[in-house]
Amino acid sequence: MAVSPPRPKDLALSALRAFEAAGRLGSFALAAAELGVTPGAVTAHVRTLEAALGATLFERDGRGVRLTAAAARAVPEFSTAFDALGAAVQILRAEAAPRVVHIATLPALAQLWLSPRLPALRAAAPEIEISITAMEAPPNLKRTPYDLSLFYGETGQMIATDEIFPVCSPALAAKLHRPEDLSAVTCLTDASWAQDWQIWADAAMPGVHFSPRGPVFSLYALALEEAAGGAGVLMAHRALVATHLAAGALVAPFQQRVTLPRGLRLWSARPMRAGSAVQRAARFLEMAAARI
CATH class of the missing domain: 1.10.10.10 (Winged helix-like DNA-binding domain superfamily/Winged helix DNA-binding domain)
Incomplete structure (x- = not known):
C-alpha cells in the first residue's frame, strides 16, 4: 500500500x-x-x-x-x-500593458513640474498612458510597480541641477535691495527643505547671522502660491518655479544662486528597451528638463 x-x-x-x-x-x-x-x-x-x-x-x-x-x-x-x-x-506588467508608464515622484514635482508638461507629452505620444504617483521618498523600484522614479537626490541620471534662490512677488521684490533685507520680511519655508534657507544665506551673506521668520508649510505648492500672492519670500528650487518666473508671477530679487550637490534625477530599476513607452517617456522628460 x-x-x-x-x-x-x-x-x-x-x-x-x-x-x-x-x-x-x-x-x-x-x-x-x-x-x-x-x-x-x-x-x-x-x-x-x-x-x-x-x-x-x-x-x-x-x-x-x-x-x-x-x-x-x-x-x-x-x-x-x-x-x-x-x-x-x-x-x-510591461508585456501586458506595454503603453502604460508608471512614474513615482515628489508631490511638488508632480504638481509643479510634471503636470504642466503632460499635455505636450500626450500630444507627442498620444498612445502612451502616463500614471503618476506622488510620494515623499523614492520607492524601491526593484519591488514596486513603478517604471520611473523622479526625485531630487543622488540616485539615477541627473536631468537638471538643483539651484535654490529666494523668490517673491514683484511688489515685495521692489522693497528688497540686498540679502540682509530679508530679516525684515516674512520668509516662507517648506518643512522638507528647511535647511535650504541657511545654505543660501551662508553663500549670500557670509558671516551674517540669519534666521528666517515666517510660516512653515508641508506642501511646497501651497508655499509657492502664498509667495506669488505677496505673503512672503520663498526659497525656490529652479525646476519648481520656472513656470511662475516665466509668467512674471514671481521674481528673484537677488543674483545669488546656490547649486546643491543633489540634482533632479530620473531612475529606472532596469534597462529600458529601445523604442518602448518607458524609454520614450524618459527621453521626453530629459529633454523637458534641459529646457528649464
Missing part, C-alpha cells in the same frame, strides 16, 4: 516578505513603510514565521531589533530572490 505523507506547509509569502524587508532595512517601521502596511502587521508576520520555523529570527531590545546569526545568513538570499521576483513582475 502506497504511503502519502502529508506535505509540509509552505511558509507564507507575505511573512517572508516582511522578514526580508525588516532584516534588510533593520527596522520593522521602515519595512512597514516599504510594504505599505503597519508596523504591527510586520511584527505579526514575523511572529507567525518564527512560530512556523520554531526559531527566533530577531533579537529585540530597547534599541530596536537585529537579526539572529541564522536569520542574517538567510536574508541576502531572500533579497536576491525577491529582487528577481520584482523584476519578473515588471516584465509581465
